[in-house]
Amino acid sequence: MATLLAFVIGGLYAAGLYLMMRRNLVKLILGLVLLSNGANLLLFTMAGLTPAQPPLIPPGASRLSTSAADPLPQALILTAIVIGFGIIAFLLVLVHRTVHAVGTDDLDAVRTTDT
């Protein structure tokens, strides 16, 4: 399972980077989405894939049962997803405005501030 996920992660990174190297602003966003999801999946995989219970303390008990999953990566992924969501929302607005200001979604046209 971990090997399969490793290939999926690799595929997501590759597809994300490939999309970002196209000359289209919308593909740039899609590439970033794929890339950040690849990173989230990597966090998930790296913490170890084990068949386990949800990390909830049963009523009456005072600690997690030993068969529970590690809750930390889940918290990390949730945080990363939320941050990614906020940034992608901002990026959408930014690209929308940029396309209006530049008049095209071609990345090669976005070069007037380069040196």
Added chain:
Amino acid sequence: MTILPVLPVVIPLTVAAVSLLAWRWRALQRWLGLAGTMALFGTVLWLFAVVWRDGVQVTQLGNWPAPFGITFVADLFSAIMLLLAGLMGVVVVLYSLASISPAHEAFGYYPLLQILLAGVCGAFLTGDIFNLYVWFEVMLIASFVLLALGGERPQLEGAVKYVTLNLISSTFFLTAVGILYGITGTLNLADLSRVLSSEPQPDLTLTVAMLFLVAFGIKAAVFPLFFWLPAAYHTPPVAVTALFSGLLTKVGVYASMRVFTLLFMPQGNSIRLLLLLIAGLTMVTGVLGAVAQNEFRRLLSFHIVSQIGYLLMGLGLFTPPALTGAIFFMAHVIVAKAALFLVSGITYRLTGTYELKKLGGLSHTYPGLALLFLLPAFSLAGIPPLSGFWAKLILIRAGLGAEHYVIVATALAVSILTLFSMTKIWTEVFWKEYPEQGPSPASSVPLWSVPVRLALFFPTAVLAACSVMMGLAVEPCLAVAQRAAEQLLHPAAYVQAVLGRLP
């Protein structure tokens, strides 16, 4: 005082929330911003004093013990960086009072500034690698909006590149954190340091170190990952540029210094050589880019890149004097570079242009402004007795001591080129005659009111004075930097303060 290490984050966040509530009352927002940054500066002064007197300050958020909860740690290096962040906050808010347009204020300029400061302070304080990622993002989101605020075409174009590159860097960061957690099962920096030094896994550690290097390298704008910086930094209002130049790239450098000294340096000889190589190339490409520029702010933007090289050189040498030099250099370059950006803003207000070719003759009409430019510019180029001279002297002597002669030669050559590009600005803007026919616009500018003049010149003068003071009072400043470097080189005290026991 367990509350002290969280205050530098809590104060700006509270001020930001209150400013959001005061959305329609712009004047109130301005004064809140000023009062908030003053309070922040006071707090970090206090924190600095406490850290200097009592050593590393730690607070375990939520009272969860160290490797499990999130820890906020203030060692001397953090305290110095916080002090600089507080100073920059006050200076930039003061300068903004006179220079930020009502349109910017209407989009929440002041709350965003506070959120940016909270992110920066959080990054300086946190002792948890994932939390560092979170504070990076807080800072970056605020900076994205500040950069794009106003929505003019150059700003949007710069912002697209800035956002994209920083998102890629964040992905690298997250990947590194994921792998690191997979290897060690912990995210607390002190605990990571303990685990990695007791059970070394050289190959995986090297992989993770390279991922961190790329992630922080993009944020710190090192060679060959710096292209977003000169394309973006000259587009927003000058107060924003000054803040970015002073804090954002330096947070990247801070993070690499913190993470590499704690986690990877004890074993990493090859990492050090790589860092030195990157440092040299960063210095050279940055300064060559600066020499080729003919626009005030673009030239200064390239100089930011070049100065980052010196900071990395200190980290790459990794000897006590080298780290002392790097920390001193950090303080010097934040102050001097921000002062230069503020001067460029005043010049723009006077003449309406940043193009060096269209400027001229300002030393006759505004000798005070010329002096304010001259001090930080000479300091940056390394003219004694200003702060830059001492910073470079210590770094170069450290390089000689470690027998890395190539990087020393590079640093010296880059220093001369820096002087050359600073004199270029000096002759073009201040010394040569005004190039076009008729009176220069600078002579016919309407007289500014006293508050405006105060808000523009006072912060600039404070920064220039700081640069001079750091040069004159070099002994005490060096003593502070030296002790901070000692703490970085011997992380045992840091680890013990966080974990509460010997590693």
Added chain:
Amino acid sequence: MTSLVLSTATRFLLPLMLLFSLFLLLRGHNDPGGGFVGGLVAATGFVLYALAYGVEAAQRVLRVHPRVLIAIGLLCALGSGALACMSGQPFLTGLWSGYEIPVLGKVGTPLVFDVGVYVMVVGVTLLIIFSLAEE
């Protein structure tokens, strides 16, 4: 574009979703749920209203600007952390009241923090979606 089915259903769905979001918020301390999910559900309710009746109508129903919600949520969360500081504990330490309230159980500063998260998530989500809808 107006749909009779959607606009009629929304009238009933919005209060139901708000109630459900409160349920999630209160359940969240020991079970799946919490301020974040609750806030998202509440925000979804208002987004649904915006789809059915337009953004302006949704803003009227919300009564305050989402920006105000962000500020209040942030202050709530910070305040819950600061309470612990006043009793000499580290920032964000959970403090609990001694006695139980019938439905809620023991109440403490983590609930205040969660309420802050809830309000802030509603504010942020709606701010993003309203401004995207107005583009």
